[in-house]
Structure formats: structure tokens, C-alpha cells
Amino acid sequence: MSERPIGPVIPQGSQGPLGIDELLERVRADLDRVTPHEAYDSAEAGGLLVDIRYAALRDRDGLIPGALVVERNELEWRLDPQGSHRAPEATGHDLRVVVICNEGYASSLAAASLRQLGLANATDLVGGFQAWRAAGLPVTA
Template identity: 35%
Template sequence: MRKTAQQLIDEANAIVDQITPTEASALLGKDGVLFVDLRDIRELWREGTIPSAMSAPRGMLEFWVDPECKYHRKAFDDAEKLVLFCASAWRSALAARALLEMGMNNVCHLEGGFTAWRDNGLEIAPVKNPYLEKAG
């Protein structure tokens, strides 16, 4: 039986912890907390990101988290808590579920995504497009 993307998201949200933008903002700057922006780099250039968030494109996350993979990123080893987010909490729900399935229990995702963060008036850090800087 086929499932819709929304069904997969709903199933993920049933087992993955979600935190509100206000709860997430209280975690900014805390030791051991890593915010992970899953959006495409062009989204970051256009809209900015949560301050100090690490960019991890959705298509690379599992590879970057896996210590046995040649693409592994050490930042994930050092994090006590991962706060995943994307634009609207769809990609982050699926990503958080994937990390839970990989045995990571320290993961949650941002309810409403970056859109909710922005709409709550929380701080946004600009992300410079290096290609525009070279052209300018």
C-alpha cells in the first residue's frame, strides 16, 4: 500500500519530539545543543538561519551523522541534543525519525520550522552567498 508524504510526516511526528520556537530559542547558546538547518543552501542565502545553526543538507544528514561513513562530521558526535529544522517542519520530521532509527535518542525538531521561528520574531542570522560577493 502506498503512503502519502503527509502520512509519513504524521507517522514521524507521532514518535519524534517537537519543540516550539520559544522552547528552541531558550536552548540557543547552551553547551551541547546543536541546531541543524536541513534546508537547501539557497534557502539559507535567501532567508537567513537560526544563529549558530549548522547547515546539513537533508540529503547528506544520515551520512554526516554515521561515524562509520567517510562523510561523517564530528560535530554530531559532540552534540548532547540535536534540534533539526527546515522551512515548515516536514523535512525535519522525516530526518528526525531517520536519526531515531539510527539509534540517536538526542534528537528533536522545531515545530513549524524556520517559518514559525521567523513569524515569532526570533533572531535570524544572515547567510552570505559567496557567489554574489565575488560578482559584486
């Protein structure tokens, strides 16, 4: 058995490994990110809001009514329409999904991951839950 060397994965055509800021910039270039009011309208039109914040933040700040709560480490398994562990809300690859984290960083990476699973309409909320709340949109304790 041969051992693989441990080291950074360098993207094809790159001079070196990406830093998180460059990765985030590249991911966001492919997303049609939405404002809080656009996310609200998307949900009203049948889109799915997915809250990936961890429990302590949800307990502290509240919840978005109607949003599906899925811990980040379960997201791909719960949203893959072909997956054996999918949530009932994961109805198809054409579903509009708006991923929401606390401030809009982790959600961009999560939305890009969902796109890799074929969810072409996955995106995220600019500014995350904090922007949603600041916009005066519904929040429950």
C-alpha cells in the same frame, strides 16, 4: 540473476502503501517536536540546531546563528557519530539535535531518520525556520 518486481513497499500490517500525510503523522507521533523558543533554549543548553534548508532559501531568508548547515542529502552521513564523514559536532548518540527545514515538514522525516541511526534525542522544529523568524529569534543575513 532474478529480478525483483518494482512496486510500492507496503508496511507490515498495512492494507496498502502509506501516503505522505499518513507517514508524516506516524513519524511525528514518535517525536517530541519543539517550538522555536524551546529550540533556542535547547541550543543554549548545548543542543545542536541543524539547518537542512537548501542554499536558495538560506540565501533568501538568512541563517540561524550557531546552527550547523547540512544539506538534507548529507544529513545522515554528517550526523552519525560513528560515521567516517561525520561533522565534528556529531559527538555522540545522546546529543540533542533539532532539525530545521523551511516550514517543519521535511525536518520531521529527517529527525526520524536520525533516530534510526541511534540519535534518540533527535527532533524537529514545529513550523521550521519560518516559525523561528516569526517568533523574533536571531537571524543573520
